[in-house]
Amino acid sequence: MSEPTFPPLLQGHPVQGGEDPFERAQAMAALGCDAGTVVYNIQADRLRAAIVFAPEVPLRDAMAMLPLCAVGFQNALGALAPPEVAVHLDWGGLICVNGAACGQFRVAAASASPAEIPDWLVVGWEVALMRTVDAPGETPDVTALYDEGCADVSPVHLIxxxxxxxxxxxNRWEEDGNAPLHGEWMGLLRGVGETVEHGGTGGVFLGTDERFGMLIRNDTGTHLQPMSALLGRET
Incomplete structure (x- = not known):
């Protein structure tokens, strides 16, 4: 299998075996690797990748890199998959294909303080290519790309x-701010208008604020779950 070719400003770094690119990317970032380093692992049953950022804004604004990378993934898979394949995103990082869970985004940063500019921020993701245990139909809420008509989607081309x-x-975010990204992301989010629970707060998911924080309304009012609450957490 050929290695991916990356655009200028990005550098690929493959890892092998069971090594987690998200963990490796954090270690490389802590040691001072270049921003734009993409660590990836292509396996028979799953594809994992992570990218290193060097933010120039406080963490509360730099967290926009999570929805930015997620929208980038949706756009990429949407361009490569058959037109009938629907790709949506969950506020907590879940990747859904045709309504079932197929992958996950994660995020980590050098600092958890929303007001600080972190030395680095890493966004990682993984997507299932094929099932290794369950047969199709046994777990209808979980799927893999090859079960959803994406057998011709090359992992290399997807990365x-x-x-x-x-x-x-x-580039668009740097020029125009959050607004265009926010509009695109809101169109891809699952669960808006439905009852959800995040961070111990339950209620109706109204959408997100201008910094992509989750707005939940219940009997006590409207509550904000900032996107920084997702640091180091899988949902």
């Missing part, structure tokens, strides 16, 4: 496409 779409959105 390449994701990196290009993510870089495009990064």
């Amino acid at each position: 390449e496409s994701w990196s290009r779409h993510t870089l495009t959105w990064l």
Whole structure:
């Protein structure tokens, strides 16, 4: 299998075996690797990748890199998959294909303080290519790309496409701020208008504020779950 080719400003770093690119990317970032380093692991049953950022804004604003990378992934898979394949995102990082869980985004940063500019921020994701245990139909809320008509989607091409779409959105974000990204992301979010629970707060998911924080309304009012609450957490 050929290695992915990345656009200018991004550098690929493959890892092998069972090594987690998200963990490796954090270690490399802590040691001072270049921003734009993309660590990835292509396995038979799953694809994992992570990208290193060097924010120039406080964490509360830098957390926009999570929805930015997620929108980049949706755009990439949407361009490569058959047109009938629906790709949506969950506020907590879940990747859904045709309504079932197929992958997950994660985020980590050097600092958890919303007001501080972190030395680094890493966004990682993984997506299931094929099932290794359950047969299709046994777990209808969980799926894999190859079960959803995406057997012709090359993992190499998916990483390449994701990196290009993510870089495009990064350039747009730097020029135009959150508004265009927010509009795109809101159109892809699952669960808006439904009852949810995050961080111990339950209620109706109203959407997100201008910094992508989750707005939940219940009998006591409208509550904000900032996106920084997702640091180091899988949902």
